[in-house]
Amino acid sequence: MENTRVKLTVTITNYNQKDYIEDAVDSILKQELDYSYEILIGDDGSTDGSWELLQEKYGDNDNIKMYRMSRDDSIKEFSNWRHSRLICFLLKKSKGEYISILDGDDFYSSQDGFQRKIDFLELKENKDCIACTSATIFTGQKGEEQQEIPASLTFRKLTIKDVFFSKEKFYFPVATCVFRRSVLKHIDFKAPELFGADQSILYFLLHYGKLYVMPEYDFTCRILPNSIWHKGNDAEHAIRMVIHFNIARKIYDDFYFRRLWKDKKWILYVHRNNKLIPKQIDWEMWKGFIDKYHLDIAKYLMGDRNVSFKVKAEMKISVIALSILTFSPVQKCKYVAESMEFLFSRSVPAAEKKERVKETVRRVFPFFSSRQ
Numbered sequence: 001m002e003n004t005r006v007k008l009t010v011t012i013t014n015y016n017q018k019d020y021i022e023d024a025v026d027s028i029l030k031q032e033l034d035y036s037y038e039i040l041i042g043d044d045g046s047t048d049g050s051w052e053l054l055q056e057k058y059g060d061n062d063n064i065k066m067y068r069m070s071r072d073d074s075i076k077e078f079s080n081w082r083h084s085r086l087i088c089f090l091l092k093k094s095k096g097e098y099i100s101i102l103d104g105d106d107f108y109s110s111q112d113g114f115q116r117k118i119d120f121l122e123l124k125e126n127k128d129c130i131a132c133t134s135a136t137i138f139t140g141q142k143g144e145e146q147q148e149i150p151a152s153l154t155f156r157k158l159t160i161k162d163v164f165f166s167k168e169k170f171y172f173p174v175a176t177c178v179f180r181r182s183v184l185k186h187i188d189f190k191a192p193e194l195f196g197a198d199q200s201i202l203y204f205l206l207h208y209g210k211l212y213v214m215p216e217y218d219f220t221c222r223i224l225p226n227s228i229w230h231k232g233n234d235a236e237h238a239i240r241m242v243i244h245f246n247i248a249r250k251i252y253d254d255f256y257f258r259r260l261w262k263d264k265k266w267i268l269y270v271h272r273n274n275k276l277i278p279k280q281i282d283w284e285m286w287k288g289f290i291d292k293y294h295l296d297i298a299k300y301l302m303g304d305r306n307v308s309f310k311v312k313a314e315m316k317i318s319v320i321a322l323s324i325l326t327f328s329p330v331q332k333c334k335y336v337a338e339s340m341e342f343l344f345s346r347s348v349p350a351a352e353k354k355e356r357v358k359e360t361v362r363r364v365f366p367f368f369s370s371r372q
Contacts, residue, residue: 007035008114008178009096013086014043014104015079018050020222025058027107031114039064040093042086045071050104067093076285080240081193087201088192091184100178101201105222109137113218117178120212129157130209131179133172134216140223147171147217154215160206165258172211174201176219183208194247194293207252234269235280239298241266243290246297264322267301271319272362274303 010028014021028039041064043051051068058064069086087101098118102108117132136147150168163172174197183205187195195201205211224230232240245263249256260267270277277283290298296307300315348356 005036005095006038007096008033008037008098008100008118009094010037010039010100010102010114011087011090011094012039012041012102012104013083013090014041014046014050014054015083016046016048016050017104018046018048018053020105020107021050021054022057023107024102024104025054025064027109028102029061029063030111031108032111033115035115035118037063037114038095040090041066042090043068044082044086045069065093076282076288078240078285078289080197081289083197084195085192087197088187088189088195091187092189094181094184097181098178099181099184100175102175105224106173106175107220108218109220110216110218113216114178116214116216117218120214121178121180126157126212128210129212130183131177131205132212132214133176133178134214134218136173136176137217137220138223139220141225142223149213149215154213157210157212158206159210160203160255161258163206163211164203165255165262171199172202172213173219173221174198174205175221177202177205177211179205180209188251191293193289194251196244196247200244200247203248233280235273235277238266238269238273239277239281239286239302242270242298242301243286243295246295247293249297250293250295260318260322268319268322270298270301274301277302 012021012024012028014024017024025039025041028037031037039061041054041058043054043066045068054066058066067089069082069089091099098121100114108114113134117134120126120132121129135149138145138147149170152168153162153170156162163170186204186208195204202211241263245259245267248259287302289295290302296311297315300307300311301319305312
């Protein structure tokens, strides 16, 4: 990793974002900043002309360095894994004492955001803060919407519990953050896919300090219909979230019960649908990733019992507890009533009735479920 020579590094990841990438780069160049800075652009093998555009427009700028990754589309990979690798590559190349991470389809809204955040982090009394963040403007097909940060969260130093596990849930995109270079020593660059993106990165940062929140709108996030999340189905969303849960458990080994409750929807979804999920996603690709990084929680939830006794016991108890706690007696009675009506219907095939009986038993008596 290179030595620090500049105050701020801003990384930009790009893949086929020709229509947006100029906004991203220009929003940094327009910053009113008293500190030295560099922009590192990583292109993930774009084919839409965005790489050529970047070279033509910014190739002569001494503050901008550009790198292009090779791409073999015959290799099946989830795009987030490539994205995470590209972010880690740029972080290793960075020289800044402070760092900000930006996607090529987003941009910074204000011209003084970096100055304010670095000024804050420079103060001795704020050494307990690993990062500084602010508000976001979301823009998409439905127009523009300003994110309103609750007054109780602004001008505060938040802990990981405040951000991820409090009752007052709030979403801080990692691109709103300026964070200290010191956290880079904690990244496992030999397994960059595990670093993740956005909320996974924020979760990582908050293990090493607090997050200070400013109310200004410094960042604009584009909500695009072809984004990774919007293109995926429930099965893909669920297996992704379970993998994130497993990685957090594997790396940090803390906040287990809080994470378990936070991700309960996805954990139960995978456990209850582990026979259907392989038919709805590219299971060979996902299984390869799970096996490569020994993500045994994901393996267990997908029905593979070839895991350690500790994982079996931990997840068996966890699934039973979540099933009971997330399905109240009132809900159980209502579901049983609906099932009875379903079973007595003459228009429902016998095979569907049989499956409904199994599902009713599993929901009402989760501890007797054969999937436990």
